[in-house]
Amino acid sequence: MRLRYVCQDALVSSVSRPSKLFLTAFGAMLGVASLVAISGLTTTAGTQIIARFDSASSTYVSIENAGEPVNHGDPRLRWASGDGVARIEGVVRVALSARLAGITSVVAVPLDDPTVPEATPPAVLAATADLGEVLGLRLSDGRMFDRGHEERGDNVVVVGAQAAGQLGVDDLALQRVVFINDVAYDVVGIFDEAIDNSFLGAVIMPARTAQTHLGATSPDVLHVIVRPGSARLVAEQGPIALAPSGPTAFAASYTPDPTDLREQVGEDTRAMFVVVGFVSMLAGTVGIMNTMLLNVMERTGEIGLRRALGAKRAEIVVQFLTESAVVGVVSGAAGSAIGMVVIVALAESRSWAPVAEWWLMPVGFALGVASGLVAGAFPAWRAARIEPASSLRAA
Amino acid sequence: MTRTVPLIELEGVAKDYPGPPTVRALRDAQMTVGKGEYVSIVGRSGSGKSTLLNVVGLLDRPTCGRYSFAGVDTGSLSERRRTALRARAIGFVFQGFHLMPHRTVVENVGMGLIYQGASWRQRRRIAEEKLEAVGLGSRSTALPTMLSGGEMQRVAIARALACSPSLLLCDEPTGNLDSQTADGILQIVDDLVEAQLTVLMITHDPQVAARAHRSVVVRDGRLIHDQGRG
Numbered sequence: 303m304r305l306r307y308v309c310q311d312a313l314v315s316s317v318s319r320p321s322k323l324f325l326t327a328f329g330a331m332l333g334v335a336s337l338v339a340i341s342g343l344t345t346t347a348g349t350q351i352i353a354r355f356d357s358a359s360s361t362y363v364s365i366e367n368a369g370e371p372v373n374h375g376d377p378r379l380r381w382a383s384g385d386g387v388a389r390i391e392g393v394v395r396v397a398l399s400a401r402l403a404g405i406t407s408v409v410a411v412p413l414d415d416p417t418v419p420e421a422t423p424p425a426v427l428a429a430t431a432d433l434g435e436v437l438g439l440r441l442s443d444g445r446m447f448d449r450g451h452e453e454r455g456d457n458v459v460v461v462g463a464q465a466a467g468q469l470g471v472d473d474l475a476l477q478r479v480v481f482i483n484d485v486a487y488d489v490v491g492i493f494d495e496a497i498d499n500s501f502l503g504a505v506i507m508p509a510r511t512a513q514t515h516l517g518a519t520s521p522d523v524l525h526v527i528v529r530p531g532s533a534r535l536v537a538e539q540g541p542i543a544l545a546p547s548g549p550t551a552f553a554a555s556y557t558p559d560p561t562d563l564r565e566q567v568g569e570d571t572r573a574m575f576v577v578v579g580f581v582s583m584l585a586g587t588v589g590i591m592n593t594m595l596l597n598v599m600e601r602t603g604e605i606g607l608r609r610a611l612g613a614k615r616a617e618i619v620v621q622f623l624t625e626s627a628v629v630g631v632v633s634g635a636a637g638s639a640i641g642m643v644v645i646v647a648l649a650e651s652r653s654w655a656p657v658a659e660w661w662l663m664p665v666g667f668a669l670g671v672a673s674g675l676v677a678g679a680f681p682a683w684r685a686a687r688i689e690p691a692s693s694l695r696a697a
Numbered sequence: 698m699t700r701t702v703p704l705i706e707l708e709g710v711a712k713d714y715p716g717p718p719t720v721r722a723l724r725d726a727q728m729t730v731g732k733g734e735y736v737s738i739v740g741r742s743g744s745g746k747s748t749l750l751n752v753v754g755l756l757d758r759p760t761c762g763r764y765s766f767a768g769v770d771t772g773s774l775s776e777r778r779r780t781a782l783r784a785r786a787i788g789f790v791f792q793g794f795h796l797m798p799h800r801t802v803v804e805n806v807g808m809g810l811i812y813q814g815a816s817w818r819q820r821r822r823i824a825e826e827k828l829e830a831v832g833l834g835s836r837s838t839a840l841p842t843m844l845s846g847g848e849m850q851r852v853a854i855a856r857a858l859a860c861s862p863s864l865l866l867c868d869e870p871t872g873n874l875d876s877q878t879a880d881g882i883l884q885i886v887d888d889l890v891e892a893q894l895t896v897l898m899i900t901h902d903p904q905v906a907a908r909a910h911r912s913v914v915v916r917d918g919r920l921i922h923d924q925g926r927g
């Protein structure tokens with residue numbers, strides 16, 4: 303009973319000075335907030351990295367010729383090779399491309415001035431129409447060439463943003479023709495994003511067009527988009543589908559499953575989070591302890607009087623521990639709430655999905671309370687040692 | 698005349714403060730105070746008045762000698778029993794009021810009752826009753842910082858009275874007050890004595906001392922007893 307009244311009184315005592323309570327709690331509150339925020343942002347960023355990784359690499363398989371053909375008739379990639387691979391379980395879409403050799407000039411305006419040195423022309427690729435989707439090309443202007451263009455062998459190209467800048471065809475409303483080896487092609491689209499940024503420096507035309515004008519007889523890469531988790535299977539099955547009798551003529555590559563990476567990222571950030579969190583909690587705890595010590599000194603008279611009026615040493619300890627526990631509760635509650643707000647705000651500003659473990663709030667709260675109790679132990683012990691006789695003499 | 702047990706009985710009491718150097722603040726003190734007596738304690742600064750009061754108030758143990766409170770030999774009591782006896786039977790009023798500045802007047806007055814196991818409701822009822830007795834019935838929800846010095850001392854007296862003590866110990870309660878305000882405080886003490894409370898009052902002021910039944914002079918730790926007047 304008595305102890306309950308002591309605790310109640312300590313509680314009233316703490317909240318009777320709200321501004322002091324908040325100032326005392328401030329350091330530990332920041333500690334808890336940073337802990338919660340760092341932990342949550344780690345998870346959020348980690349999830350974000352994994353998401354990018356999933357969307358970029360683990361669903362992409364490429365198959366190339368393993369080397370130069372030794373005998374005439376050895377299996378090679380052909381423009382029709384995609385059909386067999388497309389039937390493998392887990393394959394979403396396939397496309398083929400060839401990097402064209404023998405490109406001497408790629409310009410927007412035909413120049414006959416031999417005194418102007420010719421710049422290195424951008425890479426020119428021949429591709430099937432599905433390449434746009436397979437490589438995740440994002441058209442900033444115009445559109446990707448389609449199957450119709452491909453079947454007819456139309457003189458059309460799409461240009462990467464970087465190549466477009468180099469050629470001076472940034473704006474299709476002003477300029478929509480390029481000359482490749484002195485043949486004119488319509489620029490139907492400009493793309494500014496791709497699975498791999500090296501594509502932004504390329505000019506891409508339909509395979510049949512390239513065969514007609516530039517003699518591209520065979521593709522050199524088969525690009526495959528697969529469902530998540532199917533990459534390995536497709537990389538194994540692809541070459542077999544292409545050449546059941548000699549799959550070794552092809553080399554498939556894919557990026558391994560990101561699970562290992564996910565764990566790696568988790569470990570690194572967790573270590574950092576433990577260190578930063580530990581340091582800020584320590585600073586906050588020392589802050590509470592300092593203020594509580596000052597508090598005890600300030601209230602020497604009150605403590606002496608409580609003792610004179612019958613308080614046991616243990617009851618003085620309980621009183622001051624309760625008061626610092628209240629500080630801990632405030633820093634834990636406010637700190638974890640602020641931490642959550644920071645996570646949501648930062649994630650929002652980067653348009654990431656905020657992800658936080660469910661235990662962050664309760665753990666942050668518990669840490670705040672623990673820091674209050676730890677910080678309060680020494681001041682409470684000091685308070686209990688105050689002798690009523692000597693503390694009451696001072697006026 | 699029937700001999701009743703005196704409330705306070707000091708026999709050969711001495712108090713040393715361990716130094717270095719060791720200070721003998723009280724030596725061979727003999728004193729008997731009966732129930733309902735009003736005794737003033739006078740003497741120069743540093744003579745040992747507060748030391749005497751601390752011993753009598755069970756805040757400090759004498760180095761040697763015997764101190765009986767209401768017939769109980771306090772030397773034989775455990776720390777716990779001494780604390781309980783002090784909390785139940787002795788009230789203190791100091792020159793510094795020692796009020797908690799952020800707690801209301803009722804909370805200040807009822808504070809000691811926490812350690813008697815009184816609930817908030819009981820504490821408030823008793824506190825309001827004692828505040829009424831010192832003429833501050835209307836200020837119970839005020840904060841001490843809004844009160845005058847005289848009012849603060851009256852709150853302190855109400856707090857000392859909250860445990861219904863049989864002995865009230867005052868260490869220069871009027872030291873910080875002007876004479877008119879002091880008079881109000883002393884009037885309250887007179888009324889308490891009238892109601893059979895035993896009071897020991899340390900003071901520097903001869904006029905204050907004169908209101909008591911008798912005076913004890915402390916000189917270099919020795920007690921010199923005046924003639925009683927009443």
Ligand SMILES: Nc1ncnc2c1ncn2[C@@H]1O[C@H](COP(=O)(O)OP(=O)(O)OP(=O)(O)O)[C@@H](O)[C@H]1O
Pocket residue numbers: 692714715720721722740741742743744745746747748749
């Ligand atoms: N805790 C202590 N340790 C050592 N010496 C002390 C202690 N308390 C008091 N003294 C010494 O004991 C002597 C008596 O002190 P006490 O406080 O009883 O004097 P007092 O008569 O109350 O003086 P005042 O009128 O100034 O309050 C003084 O010499 C003082 O210095």
Ligand SMILES: [Mg+2]
Pocket residue numbers: 746747748868
């Ligand atoms: Mg004194």
